[in-house]
Amino acid sequence: MENNRVLIIGAGGIGAYFGGRLAQAGMEVAVVCRSNYTPVKKNGFDIRSIAGDFSFNPAGVYRSCAEYPGAADYLIVTTKVLPEIEAVKIIAAAVKPGTAIVLIQNGIGIETDIAAAYPDHELISAVAYIGVFRESDNRIEHQAAGHLKMGLYRGGSSAKLDLLCRAFNRAGVECEAVADIEFCRWVKLVWNTPYNPVSVLAGGADTRVISTTPELDDLCMELMREVCAVAAARGIHLPADIIRKNLDYTRAFPPYKTSMLLDFEHKRPLEAEAIVGKVVQLARAARVAVPRLETVYALLTAADISNRSRS
Amino acid sequence: MENNRVLIIGAGGIGAYFGGRLAQAGMEVAVVCRSNYTPVKKNGFDIRSIAGDFSFNPAGVYRSCAEYPGAADYLIVTTKVLPEIEAVKIIAAAVKPGTAIVLIQNGIGIETDIAAAYPDHELISAVAYIGVFRESDNRIEHQAAGHLKMGLYRGGSSAKLDLLCRAFNRAGVECEAVADIEFCRWVKLVWNTPYNPVSVLAGGADTRVISTTPELDDLCMELMREVCAVAAARGIHLPADIIRKNLDYTRAFPPYKTSMLLDFEHKRPLEAEAIVGKVVQLARAARVAVPRLETVYALLTAADISNRSRS
Numbered sequence: 001m002e003n004n005r006v007l008i009i010g011a012g013g014i015g016a017y018f019g020g021r022l023a024q025a026g027m028e029v030a031v032v033c034r035s036n037y038t039p040v041k042k043n044g045f046d047i048r049s050i051a052g053d054f055s056f057n058p059a060g061v062y063r064s065c066a067e068y069p070g071a072a073d074y075l076i077v078t079t080k081v082l083p084e085i086e087a088v089k090i091i092a093a094a095v096k097p098g099t100a101i102v103l104i105q106n107g108i109g110i111e112t113d114i115a116a117a118y119p120d121h122e123l124i125s126a127v128a129y130i131g132v133f134r135e136s137d138n139r140i141e142h143q144a145a146g147h148l149k150m151g152l153y154r155g156g157s158s159a160k161l162d163l164l165c166r167a168f169n170r171a172g173v174e175c176e177a178v179a180d181i182e183f184c185r186w187v188k189l190v191w192n193t194p195y196n197p198v199s200v201l202a203g204g205a206d207t208r209v210i211s212t213t214p215e216l217d218d219l220c221m222e223l224m225r226e227v228c229a230v231a232a233a234r235g236i237h238l239p240a241d242i243i244r245k246n247l248d249y250t251r252a253f254p255p256y257k258t259s260m261l262l263d264f265e266h267k268r269p270l271e272a273e274a275i276v277g278k279v280v281q282l283a284r285a286a287r288v289a290v291p292r293l294e295t296v297y298a299l300l301t302a303a304d305i306s307n308r309s310r311s
Numbered sequence: 312m313e314n315n316r317v318l319i320i321g322a323g324g325i326g327a328y329f330g331g332r333l334a335q336a337g338m339e340v341a342v343v344c345r346s347n348y349t350p351v352k353k354n355g356f357d358i359r360s361i362a363g364d365f366s367f368n369p370a371g372v373y374r375s376c377a378e379y380p381g382a383a384d385y386l387i388v389t390t391k392v393l394p395e396i397e398a399v400k401i402i403a404a405a406v407k408p409g410t411a412i413v414l415i416q417n418g419i420g421i422e423t424d425i426a427a428a429y430p431d432h433e434l435i436s437a438v439a440y441i442g443v444f445r446e447s448d449n450r451i452e453h454q455a456a457g458h459l460k461m462g463l464y465r466g467g468s469s470a471k472l473d474l475l476c477r478a479f480n481r482a483g484v485e486c487e488a489v490a491d492i493e494f495c496r497w498v499k500l501v502w503n504t505p506y507n508p509v510s511v512l513a514g515g516a517d518t519r520v521i522s523t524t525p526e527l528d529d530l531c532m533e534l535m536r537e538v539c540a541v542a543a544a545r546g547i548h549l550p551a552d553i554i555r556k557n558l559d560y561t562r563a564f565p566p567y568k569t570s571m572l573l574d575f576e577h578k579r580p581l582e583a584e585a586i587v588g589k590v591v592q593l594a595r596a597a598r599v600a601v602p603r604l605e606t607v608y609a610l611l612t613a614a615d616i617s618n619r620s621r622s
Contacts, residue, residue, distance in 0.1 A: 203615075205613055213609075215608070219605070292603070295530060298524075302514055302524055302526070306514030
């Protein structure tokens with residue numbers, strides 16, 4: 001089978017879950033693990049999923065991309081988006097002729113460095129709608145949803161993109177190829193950019209607490225307005241009712257903790273730049289006033305540093 | 312000696328320190344204590360002060376105003392300003408004909424309920440510039456500054472106000488009688504309203520951390536601008552250089568924790584309403600846009616509730 005070799009970089013919840021599904025679809029899926037190399041090498045992943053528990057025994061487990069033998073057809077990056085994680089360097093050794101690079105990550109503007117460093121490689125950008133996290137070294141908890149939207153960062157369509165979508169769909173993961181992945185990223189950002197930092201800064205608030213506290217609910221609405229204004233300034237016109245739908249959806253959904261709050265509680269670094277800082281940066285470049293986003297961003301960055309400095 | 316009897320309500324750092332100074336000035340100073348009644352009744356206050364340590368053995372220690380015998384000339388309220396502390400009711404039993412009510416408290420608009428409930432009593436409003444806190448039941452730490460500005464809430468001047476100022480000055484506490492105490496409150500608020508909540512929400516930042524983190528320093532500057540805009544809308548025109556001076560002062564001063572941060576760390580309720588919420592409320596009434604203040608206020612209120620609900 002062609003286009004069959006997959007290497008996952010960053011085997012947290014997202015990487016293990018979607019990697020495991022591609023293995024179920026018949027692909028040869030290897031993983032690069034850092035902290036959890038030994039337990040994964042020994043036992044693979046144990047995935048508890050709302051869609052039925054399953055195991056994922058990677059075709060290979062490596063400590064770095066340099067150890068991966070031969071060439072991958074898909075190099076799927078599922079690390080957190082953090083300033084200290086330099087994806088361009090981390091993947092370098094595994095980028096071979098014909099390798100497509102796939103980013104399943106949060107945030108906006110996350111593709112630019114990779115696109116610049118690897119101009120001759122297909123770059124597939126993907127947004128995941130899923131509640132999944134790594135509970136321990138090789139144990140993954142999949143609690144909600146689980147679908148993908150992906151598209152070529154530089155636009156257009158490709159056989160590799162179609163093939164990857166079909167593989168996901170074969171394994172029961174709804175995966176839609178979209179023409180404008182940037183638009184999809186902004187749609188997701190309209191929710192992520194308010195709720196993630198507010199959940200942390202409000203003292204550890206789940207979505208229900210946010211929705212039922214009028215001042216926080218209003219704050220999220222105003223933050224969403226600011227995100228939409230930044231998108232509009234960049235020519236991305238989000239649906240008129242997106243804010244109202246997000247508020248309603250969040251209120252109706254069972255209470256849950258945002259991924260940023262989970263990271264904060266585990267004293268892990270926050271994706272503050274990719275989810276909030278980048279929007280502030282784009283706003284400033286476009287001279288769009290985002291006073292609430294700036295406020296939240298300044299406080300979040302400081303709280304993140306302070307949180308990690310504590311034992 | 313006339314006008315000699317003082318009753319302090321709320322014997323935390325502020326109450327014990329200024330009460331102790333009035334006792335040194337020859338006044339008969341009693342205190343109402345709640346949580347620390349027994350140790351204070353037994354041993355009085357032990358005050359460690361940058362101006363020299365001293366003891367304060369109150370002329371009387373009571374559990375409530377109702378226990379106070381006779382009539383006080385000055386009823387000095389030094390409690391925190393919290394929604395759950397109803398000063399009007401707490402002091403009721405001690406408000407006798409001729410009793411002047413003195414508020415040494417933070418915030419804005421803190422006098423209105425008392426003024427309405429006791430229209431025939433002199434109401435002296437005071438702003439304290441001091442770093443003092445209660446370290447344990449009867450042990451007080453006085454670490455910085457220690458002067459007062461006070462004036463009649465309803466304007467004008469009075470013999471009682473002058474006499475109280477003179478008593479403080481006799482005991483080495485610089486105390487200035489001012490014609491416009493409301494103006495003084497706003498001046499203090501321009502510092503308090505930004506730095507207090509930012510110190511909490513930024514993950515426990517002292518003034519040095521705030522001043523040396525550009526995003527937080529900028530945030531405080533913008534918050535000060537919003538406070539000044541609200542003041543201006545109310546006809547209070549603060550000095551043009553107040554913001555620059557506050558930024559410079561904070562940067563130059565030795566690092567310290569705001570009173571709100573100390574309260575947060577001890578899981579005590581925050582003076583969020585008096586210091587932040589009231590400004591937001593006045594802004595809305597005057598239709599002044601305060602997006603950063605609203606953001607900080609929403610987050611602070613939620614963080615306060617969450618913080619106190621944790622064991």
